[in-house]
Amino acid sequence: MTKHLLFAFLLLTLQGIAKAEQIPETEKLASTAKIWGFLKYYHPQVADGKFDWDNQLLEILPKVKAADSKEALSKIYLNWIAGLGEIPICKKCTKDTDQEYFDKNFDLSWLYDDKVFTPELCDKLKFIEQNRFQGKQHYVHAPYKQVGNVALKNEPEYKNLDWSNPDMRLLIAFKYWNYVEYFFPYKYQTDQPWDTVLLETIPKLETARSEQDFHDALLQMIVKINDAHGGIATSHNKYYYSNIKTQFIGEQLVVRGFYDDFLAQQSPIKRGDVILAVDDVTVESMIQNHMDYVWGSNPASKFRNLGYEIIRSTEPSTKKITFQRDGEVKQAEIALIPYSKLVSEETEAWKVLAGNIGYVNMGKLTGKNVEEMMDEFKDTKAIVFDCRNYPKGAIHKLSSYLFEERSFYKAIQPDLDYPGQFVWRKGHQYRASKNYEKYKGKVIVLVNEITQSRGEFNVMALQSADNTITVGSQSAGADGDVSTLNLGGGIKTSISGRGIFYPDGTETQRKGVKIDVEVRPTIQGLRDGRDEVLEKALELINN
Template sequence: MTKHVLFAFLLLTFQGIAKAQQISETEKLASTAKIWGFLKYYHPQVADGKFDWDNQLLEILPKVKSANSKEALSEIYLNWIDGLGEVPPCKKCDKKSDEAYFDKNFDLTWFYNPDIFTTKLSDKLKFIEQNRFKGKQHYVYAPYKEVGNIALKNEPEYKNLDWTDPYMRLLIAFKYWNIVEYFFPYKYQTDQPWGEVLLTTIPQLQSASTEKEFHSALQELVVKIDDSHGWFRAPTDPKTYFWPAFKTEILNDELVVSGFYKDSLRLNCPLKKGDVILAFDEIPVQDLMEDNESLVWGSNKAAKNRTLKYCFVRSTKKSSRKVKVLRGNEIKEVKVEYFEVDALRSKPDAFKSWKIIQDSIGYVNMGKLERGDVEEMMEGFKDTKAIIFDIRNYPNGTMYHIAHYLVPERRNFFKMTYPDLDYPGRFIWRDGMQCGSFKNKRNYSGKVVLLVNENTQSHAEFTTMALQIADNVVTIGSQTAGADGNVSNLELGGGIKTSLSGIGIFYPDGTETQRKGVRIDVEIHPTIQGLRDGRDEVLEKALELAKS
């Protein structure tokens, strides 16, 4: 009896150990993505371009899928690494650097996951890190060293990408995941930890039964970097869209008519400013929002809403659509005509980039102002009590010229981080440029008001930060797009394109701007009633503050 009990106990123990050693296919593939990317940028022979590295992945994947235990999987990786050639000792690698590092992004602790890797493999990966490649990376470079964001090189185009090959689908995704892993300055801020993203993306890629499903899985992967610069384009995207005569905004989670592209089209449109749109072709707007949410990129909700509305307001057909709206307390159903985009373009208005409005207050449309306009503008504004700079648009590189008149000395307005290509995954702090002027003895002495909203993105946010260092300045509006820093454009192959913020931008005290947006002193949002009344409530608040 005792022998039978002991045998049963040992059998259960061995079964438990065997079960513990088993690794799911998704976990195996995720570990392959990490090792493949690590070797791509760290192994001296691989980072120097001595292998067809994409092909190496395609060859190793079938072996990985056949592994039935941690030990077998690690042995496959060890044999692979041994076949790549020598990793010579790197004497420079252990020298202490004088650089100030920003290491919130840096994480190679996955080396030591005991559920996936053996100690021997973990130690091998650590050895490669300690003796990593130093030199010109074969796959990435910094086009402008004074900036530092990366660009890709020596990556195949795959003009005839066979999306039906499951390994090719993984290859494209793994390539992108590793670019983010090592060269995206804001990886640490993603809602879903970046290491976990693979575990949700891989099953989507494997189950894709159409090219569109494959592209949608990639788009969802891109969306998870939570970056308003992270747009996505693929060959299955419609080539042409048609649009209604009206513009929309999402206010308090409701889709609202905010204006019209042309007055001539407005006259024939049955909708009015302030109408709340409830449905398109009998599909509730809330359902359309939920259906498209996972495919909309953005650093924060305000930026995502800016893009989300286009997903279902536009159409791939020119025919009219049935639209249900709430106007006051009345629900109306109307047919709305759709147009080609050229029909919506209007002539530029005659408004100059700047003017004096109520009670000696200057107003500047920063989206129109050119560098050559600044001197004349500031001369015209020299006796005003306040200047309102409207940055709810995309400026034209005028901030340093304007700061010359607003800031009486050279001042810091940002600091930045950029990727260390000698130690991928690490980022280096760098002091930013200054703006302002010692030479200008007649600095503007009135109040400065900056207007911002979700359309204030990237260079617009950078411009706002530069003007915020003036002495008598207030920023009003709502959360900006939260995407600052020079953009890295990425072509992943097969006509699939995307981008990401390539450097980190912070206030001089280290405060983040990514995802959060710029600092706002007075928060104010447009309202549905304000739209109905044709009011610009943010500008109204600016005028109130300018007069006070």
Template sequence: MKKTISILLFVFVFNFLNAQETISETEKLASFAKIYGFLKYYHPEVANGTFNWDQQFIDQLPKVLNATSSESLSKIYIDWIESLGEIKNCQKCDSKGIYFDENFDLSWINDTINFNKSLSLKLEYIEKNRIQGDQFYVEIQPVGNIKVTNEPEYKNFEYPGEEYRLLGLFKYWNIIEYFYPYKYLTDQNWDSVLKEMIPKIRSASNKKEYHLVLQELIAKLDDTHASITFSEEKSKYLPIKISHIDNKAVVSGFYNASLAKLNNLQLGDVILKLNDIDVKNEVQKNLKYVAGSNSNIKFKLAYIKIFKGLEDTISLTINRNNSVRTIKSKRYDFDDFNYRSNPKSIKSKSISDAIGYINMANVKEDDIKDIFKSFKNKTALIIDLRNYPSFIYYKFSEYLNQEKKNFATYYCPDINYPSRFVKTNLRTNGSKKAFVGKVIVLVNEGSLSLSEFTTMAFQTADNVVTVGNKTAGADGDVVKFDYLGGFKTTMSGNGVLYPDGTLSQRDGVKIDVIVKPTLEGLRQGRDEILEKAIEIANE
């Protein structure tokens, strides 16, 4: 009996230890991705461009996949690190900086399940003696965000072999890991994204599947600035804006009112079908492939995705005032709309003797002085930021603030300590001659990036009210770089917070009075946000 128990105990222990040692292919590849990126941006002899790092990946990949246990995998990594040369002691690396550290996590270095102690010690040593000065694969731009540099150009790689599909994933994953300021805000933990995407990348069996997986990957950033483009071929667009209202696709504005009228499209139209395809179902299928900071903007971008295309004419089934009809509508090159350079668009106007209105989409720096001079007797100003303004917030804020004020905390990547970010405070301008009446700022889902940044600056005015609905939630300068294969991709490059730590990324700017457009209001041609602003101005 005792002998039987001993045998069973032995078998149990053996199986337990064996289970502890075995490691799945996805786990091996995930650890390889982390080692690959860490060495690329931390190891002095790698980060300075000494090695062909992509070729190093190709050479090491079969070794990693052939590893039979965590111990043998650690040995592969140790041998690789030792082949890269000696690392000198870094005196500068001991300096203590003050960092924004929400994204910083190198705890995986001490992974006791997949790494042995010797490997962990080597990785710790590299962190403590990391590269200082210029990097080969990344540099800092004047505004603080990164520029991806010296990456090999891969042509005709629309659907590469598995090893290069993995290489593309690992390169991208590590750029986000070390230089994306909002990694800590993603819905899905970035480590789990890696483990989810590895098998999807490996199993993508053709170009279409592969491109869909990449769209899904980029969408994991939960960033309205994030995108990927596979072709230079220009899509065509309907001349209308579509918003998600009452869980419906609703015409909420025009890129070109004349072309919208020509195509029999009206405000408040609910679009039910596109070429006999149910819009609700199509949007739900596409949401996982759309990068957006919040659900509001994800729906808006999903509508743009499904309604654009290469065909000139499409069929739309719409509900107009409870009457369902089918119409034909043309699509156009976006440039045909003259949307951002319409000479007829107003810069400012008087709404009444007491209220002035400023449309920030069309105001240039040279206009500011004259606008405020013309409004010097007004008691309230309505500033419309439901658009994309020029970069004039600093000069403009001189006319809103009696004194300079902090309006944002800005944090930028530190390429000499990747995944750490350096903070600074941003200030408005100020003048004793600034406007002293009410300031009412208008925002909505069309307020994106610089519009949100400008809103934050204007919200420091002494007597300010912000009116509207949730903005796009994407703040900070955009970084553009290539995904392996020449695909163009983007992300937010710097982090922005309110001085009190409140998020603008994902959540959008602070709003005092929430007003959402309604179907009835749109059908009547009303601007309900502006109406509320005028009501507040008259109080």
């Protein structure tokens, strides 16, 4: 009896040890994603484009799924690497001592994960890092060297992507995950560690039952980079919008204006109305249930984007809007039309306000108009630059009137010889292109959540002028030139491709631009037709 008990105890113990050595399916697939991406950008033969790398992943995934232990899994990876060819000793693979590195994004500690990899595999991966590819990368490049952000190249289009194939779904997601892993300058700022996002996404991809499920899983992953440049567009995306411009004030969705004034005159909905529900779905429930699918760098840009999405459709139709005005709840049907037909009638780029104050709409001002405008403004006591829009590109010429020479930012960009590493670059100087007479009055800059990307960059340039005050609320926090990623199958997304900082190292990403005087619109102000941010700017000038 004692012998039988001892045998049973030993059997259970051995079974427990064997079970402990097994790796969960999600972790196996996550390790494959990491190794596939690492080899893609690090292995000398792979990074040089000598393999059909997507197909290599599709071929190895069934083997990975069948692996029943750490040893078996590592052997699969070792055999894979051995078949890729020679890894010559790299004599140049040291950090360039002339470069200043930004190391917050760099993390290859997973190479030593002894829970998943054997010591032999860890050593092999480390050897590849130490003797990584040097030269022109096959899958990524920096098309604009003076900028430095990285774009994809030589990636298959998969025009007829078979989304129903789970391995194809993993391929698309792994491609995106690794691009962010090695080339997203703000990875260190994400709310959730990027490793855990991969583990969280894989089961969603594995269990997707429709193309929409697949796209939703990708979108939820993309949202986790916390970047207002993120988002997803597919070949199915064609949206129709209402004429209403909305804005969240607190968690209330308020009508702030209209795209087309003629259409607005026919609408029962007015400026300052609070939207309560769309097609009987409350705004409150949309906030609670939909925010995981809304991209943005901070709450300001996420709520802005949610406002865009609430009243839209994939086909021309009408929406039932429930809204509140003066305590009374009302309903109205509004038509949805293509965005291209929602053209703002606002055309005035600049004007002189009462009190001899210049006002500039940076969303309308072009470089060719700057000289005429500044000639008109030369004797004004102040200029208000309204950056609550997307600028046309007048800032370089405009800076000639504000300062002789300034470097108002510095930047980081990916090091393609050491993927995952980033190097500092000094911001190029903005120099006066002509000997223009410098403006001597005050400079006021207006910002809000619509101020994004080039808009935030413009604000930083304007802030470097003397006597500048910035008024408004948190900007979108998505700075740096955009990198657009075509993942295949008509699926596209984008990221902030270059890291932009103030000269003192302060981030603009997620935080937004620096603000001197914070002012937010109120619902009553909208109802009264007031621009409270502009009013505050005028008050500061006159005081």
